[in-house]
Amino acid sequence: AQSVTQLDSQVPVFEEAPVELRCNYSSSVSVYLFWYVQYPNQGLQLLLKYLSGSTLVKGINGFEAEFNKSQTSFHLRKPSVHIRDTAEYFCAVSEVGSYKLIFGSGTRLLVRP
């Protein structure tokens, strides 16, 4: 079975500062990895995904993430955040060949002016 750990429940950061949201996963098989963003009272929007190939994945809104197999991590980064990036961010994993997503507990990114 897979599991996802997002250690930081909330990350406050000032506007234009860089940010990293941490995600670690556990799985005995190969996985696909995803980052989703959720704005208040809305569904989830895919930021980026890692399926195979280059371990550095670029997504929408200037976000990127790096898959590190040895550390079983998939941390999300952005070099300069905006107020509008304030939202809940979820890391998710699915087993290769399966369509079920297992979500982490989420990290609230709070961008302050």
Place this chain on the structure above:
Amino acid sequence: GAVVSQHPSRVICKSGTSVKIECRSLDFQATTMFWYRQFPKQSLMLMATSNEGSKATYEQGVEKDKFLINHASLTLSTLTVTSAHPEDSSFYICSARDGTSGNEQFFGPGTRLTVL
């Protein structure tokens, strides 16, 4: 493309009544749809997976007789919360995938259910 809608966006009902939530894929055929529930400030928990024309597969701990799922067409799945109680109050989110999107799921905007 790949838009998923949910209706209603918000519903308030009395305890003991049943509530139906619709999930539609607007511009693609959804071979598989998923239903999640999300409690305040918590993550999404998968409730069930439904494939068009077949019975839904429920996750452990989810009562299939309480949460009835129907996936009658390639663009519509419904979740009916039967005999709703206050503890069923939650944010219900559906997602859908088609045969070409690989592992990507497209999420609906969610339905906020409040049971009084």
